[in-house]
Amino acid sequence: MATAHSLLVNNNYSSHPSGGIYIHGSVGVGKSMMMDLFYSMCANGLSIPEEDVHLLRPESLWSVWDWLQSHTKWPLAPNPPSSGFLGLVIAVNMCRIVRVYEYVPSMRLTQKCHYYEEDVNLGCTIGIWHPLAAEKLLALAMNSGTDLQIFRDGYLSIKGVSSVHCGGGGQSGVH
Numbered sequence: 275m276a277t278a279h280s281l282l283v284n285n286n287y288s289s290h291p292s293g294g295i296y297i298h299g300s301v302g303v304g305k306s307m308m309m310d311l312f313y314s315m316c317a318n319g320l321s322i323p324e325e326d327v328h329l330l331r332p333e334s335l336w337s338v339w340d341w342l343q344s345h346t347k348w349p350l351a352p353n354p355p356s357s358g359f360l361g362l363v364i365a366v367n368m369c370r371i372v373r374v375y376e377y378v379p380s381m382r383l384t385q386k387c388h389y390y391e392e393d394v395n396l397g398c399t400i401g402i403w404h405p406l407a408a409e410k411l412l413a414l415a416m417n418s419g420t421d422l423q424i425f426r427d428g429y430l431s432i433k434g435v436s437s438v439h440c441g442g443g444g445q446s447g448v449h
Contacts, residue, residue, distance in 0.1 A: 308332055330360065338363050339405075346408045356404035362413060362432070369434045378410050378417075380428035 335354040342359070343350050355363075358377060365372040376382070385394045417424065419431035 305332065335360070342405060342408055342412060345412055346405075350405045350408055353403055353405060356406060356409060359404070359409040359413070366416075366432055366434050370437045371434060372430075372432045374413065374430045374432060376428050377430060378414050378424055380425050382428060 338355045338360060339350070339352070341363075342355060358374075362372065362374060362377070387393050387395050413430055413432065414424070416432045417430040418433050419429070423429055423431065
């Protein structure tokens, strides 16, 4: 699995201010999107030195996709993972336990894309662009909680990588 440090660019890596920004990458990896985001952040005053800013490396989308494909039986369409799954990957790398609410639909299934929007679109739940079915099945497989927590209470409990210990001899255990 990609680590949080390999996915993020952190503004706190150096105490020396940068004289500029340079983004390098192949065609289609999101360099223009990153520059648009960077300029938008600066224009909105988020470049305050005390502000903790993290940017997602555009190529990391495909590292996460590769990892997802490696854990999926069937070929996935070459579409990037959802922001929810990217957030889950980062959180699992940074936290001991991650609670993910309504990622796998509970008995409260709605046709809304996001809880805070009024838009109705069942495609957001089952996936018409992102590989949501594969993402949700993998998240469900990683769950350490109970079926009641998933389907009645609406959340998954996923142990972070710091909580998982892989022992010798092909056996693994969780601390």
